Amino acid sequence: MYLNEDRARGFMEEHNIDTLVASTPENVTYVAGTWGWSNKVYVYSVHMFAVFPRDTGTSPAMIVPGQEVTYVSMQQSWIKDLYTFGGRSALIQPPGVTAQTPEEETFLGLYNNDARREKSPGAALALALRERGLDKGRIALDQERIMPNVRAQIEEALPGAELIDASDLFRLIRMVKTPDEIEAMRAAAAMNEKACIAASEAVADGAVEREVASVFAAEVGRGGGKWQWFHLCSGRRSVAIFPPTDKKIAKGEMWKFDAGLHLGNYQADTGWGGVVGEPTKEQSDLWKATEAGFEAGLAEVKAGALGSTIYKAMLAASQGGGFPEHNGNFAGHAIGLEQREVPYVLTNPFPQNSEFLPPSSDFPLETGTTLCLENPMQIFGMGGTQIEKTVIVTETGYEFVYPQERKLWVSS
Numbered sequence: 001m002y003l004n005e006d007r008a009r010g011f012m013e014e015h016n017i018d019t020l021v022a023s024t025p026e027n028v029t030y031v032a033g034t035w036g037w038s039n040k041v042y043v044y045s046v047h048m049f050a051v052f053p054r055d056t057g058t059s060p061a062m063i064v065p066g067q068e069v070t071y072v073s074m075q076q077s078w079i080k081d082l083y084t085f086g087g088r089s090a091l092i093q094p095p096g097v098t099a100q101t102p103e104e105e106t107f108l109g110l111y112n113n114d115a116r117r118e119k120s121p122g123a124a125l126a127l128a129l130r131e132r133g134l135d136k137g138r139i140a141l142d143q144e145r146i147m148p149n150v151r152a153q154i155e156e157a158l159p160g161a162e163l164i165d166a167s168d169l170f171r172l173i174r175m176v177k178t179p180d181e182i183e184a185m186r187a188a189a190a191m192n193e194k195a196c197i198a199a200s201e202a203v204a205d206g207a208v209e210r211e212v213a214s215v216f217a218a219e220v221g222r223g224g225g226k227w228q229w230f231h232l233c234s235g236r237r238s239v240a241i242f243p244p245t246d247k248k249i250a251k252g253e254m255w256k257f258d259a260g261l262h263l264g265n266y267q268a269d270t271g272w273g274g275v276v277g278e279p280t281k282e283q284s285d286l287w288k289a290t291e292a293g294f295e296a297g298l299a300e301v302k303a304g305a306l307g308s309t310i311y312k313a314m315l316a317a318s319q320g321g322g323f324p325e326h327n328g329n330f331a332g333h334a335i336g337l338e339q340r341e342v343p344y345v346l347t348n349p350f351p352q353n354s355e356f357l358p359p360s361s362d363f364p365l366e367t368g369t370t371l372c373l374e375n376p377m378q379i380f381g382m383g384g385t386q387i388e389k390t391v392i393v394t395e396t397g398y399e400f401v402y403p404q405e406r407k408l409w410v411s412s
Contacts, residue, residue: 001033001078001180002029002030002033002178002180002184003030003031003033003178004174004176004178008020008052008173009054011169011172011173011356012054012140013054015169015355015356016138017054017138017140017164017166017169018053018054018055018134018137018139019052019053019054019129019134019137019138019139020051020054020140020142020166020170021049021050021052021125021139021140021141021142021166022049022052022142022170023047023048023049023141023143023144023145023146024142024144024145024170025039025040025048025145025265026337026338027050027142027170027174027337028049028062029264029265029337030170030174030337031052031060031079032050032060032062032077032078032079033077033078034062034071034075034077035071035075035264035265036048036068036071036072037067037068037071038065038067038068039065039068039145042067043145044147046065046067046068047063047065047121047145047146047147047150048062048063048064048065048068049062049063049121049124049125049128050062050063050079051125051128051132051134053132053134058132058133058134059079059080059081059132061079061083061128062077062081062082062083063082063084063085063124063125063128064082064084064110065084065085065086065121066084066085066086066087066088066089069084069089069107069110069111070107072106072110073103073104073106073107073110074103076102076103076106081128082106082109082113082116083116083118083125083127084110084113084116084117084118084124085117085118085119085120085121085123085124086117086119086120088111093108116128120150120153121150121153122150122151122152122153122156122157123153123157125154126153126154126157126158129158129161134161135158135161136158136160136161137161137162138161138162138164139158139162139163139164140164140165140166140169141154141164141165141166142166142167142170143165143166143167144167164355165355168352168356168357169355169356171341171342171356171357172342172357174336174341175334175341175343175366175369176366176368176369177336177368177369177370177392181266181336182392182401184263184264184266185267185268185335185336185370185390185401186402187263187264187266188261188263188264188267188268189268189390189401189402189404190402191220191223191225191261192220192225192261192269192270193270193402193404194219194223195215195217195220195227195259195261196216196259196270196272198215198216198219199212199213199215199216199219199230199232199257199259200274200409200411202215203249203255203274203276203411204249204276204412205249205251205276205277205411205412206248206249206250207249208246208247208248208249209232209233209234209244209246209247209248209249210244210246212232212249213232213244216230216232216257216259217230224263225261225263226261226262226263227259227260227261228260228261228262228267228339229243229258229259229260230244230257230258230260231243231244231258231259232244232255232256232257233255233256233257234247234249234250234253234254234276234383235247235249235250235253235254235255236380236381236382236383237383238254238255238273238378238383238384239378239379239380239382239383239384240384241258241376249276249411250276251277252275252276252277252280253275253276253383254274254275254382254383254385255273255274255275255276255383255411256273256274256383256384256385256386257271257272257273257386258270258271258374258386258388259271260339266337267335267336267337267338267339268335268390269335269372269388269390270372270388270389270390270404271386271387271388272386272387272388272406272409273287273290273384273385273386273387273408273409274385274408274409274410275408275409275410276410279408282379282382283382283383283408284408285321285323286323286377286379286382286384287408288321289317289319289321289322289323289326289377290318290375290376290377290385290386290387292317292318292321293314293317293321293375293377294314294374294375294387294406295317296313296314296316297311297313297314297317297331297332297345297373297375298373298391298398299313300313301365301371301373301391301393301398302365302393302395302398303364303365303366303393303395303396304364304365305364305365305393306362306363306365307331307343307344307345307346307349307361307365308345308347308349308362310331310332310345310373311329311330311331311332311345311346311347312347314331314375315327315331315347318375318377323377323379328347328376329347329348330344330346330347331347331374331375332344332345332373332374332388333345333372334369334372335370335371335372335390336370342357343361343362343363343365345371345373346362349361349362365393366393367393367394367395368392368393369392369393370393370401371390371391371392371393371398372388373388373389373390373391374387375387375388385408387406389404389406390402
């Protein structure tokens with residue numbers, strides 16, 4: 001199970017919340033353990049909810065739009081009380097033809113369950129809450145993906161409820177990963193690494209940036225993932241994460257990439273760099289400083305550490321590698337269902353102004369947080385490089401989500 005039930009209920013108890021309601025694709029996946037497509041593609045018109053009560057004797061529920069019935073049926077969520085809304089898709093059901101698999105049973109159950117079908121998403125959510133006696137409680141609603149008209153439906157259908165925004169509460173709960181989440185992230189990181197190595201092997205004198213990027217995308221597709229980005233840039237363009245173009249990579253040039261994908265909604269993010277041909281002294285020195293900075297920051301990672309402490313160690317070692325002018329203010333972020341989660345690794349913390357999150361963005365790491373640590377170094381006019389890896393924070397240090405060797409990649 002992705003959901004950390006004890007952590008969620010602990011915060012619900014602390015803030016006197018009776019029910020958590022997820023609406024974003026990420027939070028629905030977190031609560032229900034399923035992932036879909038329509039609530040990502042039709043961002044402003046498709047709503048899906050997962051209901052998690054604080055009371056352990058009250059069953060959770062899921063409100064499934066018609067477009068997601070097949071995906072929910074295929075994945076078999078641990079949540080078995082399902083509601084839906086809207087019309088039904090075309091289907092002929094011959095007499096005597098029955099379901100033969102759990103997938104078909106769930107599909108027909110949703111298709112034919114008129115008792116739990118409403119006209120609108122707000123009405124379906126209200127029905128699920130009323131049937132559980134939760135319609136007059138304090139409901140923490142993840143509001144970031146709820147359109148104003150649907151919010152109005154919910155308010156009208158639940159006049160006795162107190163609705164509060166739960167977006168930051170979900171971020172806080174999700175900050176500590178469960179074993180199933182770690183397993184999902186290891187799978188995503190393994191796929192990302194395999195695709196990155198395939199792309200790096202395609203870099204050569206005369207290779208086209210866009211064609212190298214297509215190698216990454218094809219490898220991700222073969223594994224069943226979805227690539228988010230592959231910022232490959234070479235030569236003078238490698239001073240930032242520019243997108244790939246039709247530029248040919250030339251001998252003597254530095255190149256680097258930042259690559260992200262998701263597999264079943266869980267994210268992976270990494271970065272690497274190299275040079276075509278034998279590196280110059282300046283190129284080698286830049287890589288060594290990048291490596292030294294990364295290792296210094298990594299050495300500070302453990303439960304209780306502040307992001308600012310990690311960043312300062314990384315910056316000092318990078319500058320000490322012979323590049324005192326090196327600067328920046330960002331060195332990493334937590335990762336999970338979203339590419340960037342809290343906390344961040346920053347030199348300049350900012351106030352969070354949240355009912356649930358700590359007052360400052362610079363707050364201590366917790367055991368079980370998954371952290372992307374990254375150290376890009378660039379010289380305008382020459383190029384740049386980068387190291388980025390993902391770790392799981394432990395009580396005394398860290399462990400890698402997936403083995404990632406990062407040496408300066410020398411292409412022919």
